[in-house]
Amino acid sequence: MEKLTIKTVLATLLVLAVGFSGQVQAQFQSDFQIKQNFDRDHAEILDAVKTVQTTGEVDQLMEDLNEMERRYRDNATLLNRVLYPETVQSRMTNLRELAQATGARIARLSEKGDTVVVLEERIAELTSDATRYQQRADSLNNALAAMRRSRDANAAQARRLRQELDKRDAFIIQMVDSIFVAYENVDLQSLSPAERRGLVLEIDAQNVLGHIESVVDNNISFLNTHTELSTEDFLKLYAVQVEFNRMWENMGHDLAEIYVSETRRGERLNSIVEKVDEWEMLIDDAAWTTLADGFAQNNIELSPFRNSLEFYTSLNTYLDEAIARAEDNGSDEEVERYQRFADFWFSDVKPRWQQHLIDANLMTYENFNTIDEKLTEWKLQAQPASYTWLILFGLALLLAIVFFALWLLARSRK
């Protein structure tokens, strides 16, 4: 009993001594060091939040956070002053919320599988932006409708509003593209019926098809009501349609596979497909008509064309005929005809249309190079036959005769 008491006393003294020395240490701790330690601990936990992978690790992280909060409780006043406008509390709350969000994500991952969760997150993230764009598009469409009613309506205003809508269309296309890049990583066959249903519900909930359909609807409506735009505007819209088609063809198969068992949704897909076809037909018609008008207004009579191949063939035929004609008979009239085409080609077609024609896969750079080469050939052949060399030859002959005569004269005098 006595021994025990001595041991207890000694142990108590030891604890007190350690505690006291600790207190002395703590008493003379540098405030700067406390701040440094806090920053270091905060950074370590933040790093851990980023790399944590299991719910067990998340639980450990929450315990570490509680311990950290306890450790700095006595220094909260000092830290609040140096962290201003943040506080220790706000820093800890942020870390906890991050850890909790990470924990929830890990739980979902283990429940649903990695790829599906990533996909769902991507859809949710992108569609929130899409909704914002949709609201903007609605107000722009209202503005367009109001403008059509106004007597002051003009192409420039329509073009400006159209540019705004283009941004939104481009975003939707990018969004859907991005979603389906994620889809490509999902082996749809390997998904359980529940997972597949989950994906379908997610797509419906986030109104992915609605966003896609709205792009098509907006463009059809625009093309039906705005015929006053320039060729350049229509070519830009053509490029949008081509980009949309590319995206749609990529995703169509996957969508069909996901929706295959749902009759009603399948019908909806078909309805979108029909609208996409209508859009393509409208823009095709508008673009080629204005393109042909552009050449006609410049007195360049191309043979009729209704698609890119016909357009390119028509250009080539026109130039080949011109070159052949010029080879037979170069003249001032031919030069003037060449000049008219070249002015239009180099002032309008190339600077304003070339890029859009290429973007829309209607022509290639090689096509343009071919036309340029033929134009150079035409220019050379179009020049009227030059008489300069004849005059020079005549002068040279005259001089030779004069010298010959002088030589004969000199010789006869001898």
Added chain:
Amino acid sequence: MVSMKHLRLMGNITAAMLLVVAVACGPSLTLTDVDYAQPIESVASPDQNGVVQDVRMGVSFNVTRLNVKERGEGASLPEEVRFIRSRDGYYFVTAPGYNNVYVFETEERALDLHRIIRVSGAGLANPAFNQRSPYIQLVDGDVEYRLTKDGLAN
């Protein structure tokens, strides 16, 4: 005999002097209850020109002449300088290896030495300032000093 002309002249001179005094004094306004206390010390390494700065506190100054005073001509600059501003606006500056804490008062674009407080004979090993208004606490390992602008506090 003072003539009217002299009286008028003196009157003019007096008026002019009053005007000069009034203009020189300008508007007067003093704000009180100012607390300059920097909550936490600044720790900064001198650059190649001897300038230390704390971007967060928005202060920088050259410690070359301070180092000459502490260590003599030609001595290398310390790796780090520690400084803190007290509640009444004085800067306390020291560095590892220094024997003294230098107290400066602020002037227009300058710090004027107010006091040198000797705290060590062998040089401070690991000094750190803490704000403990109305004092500045200097800790070095297990040793603590309480400083005021005029020296060691009791």
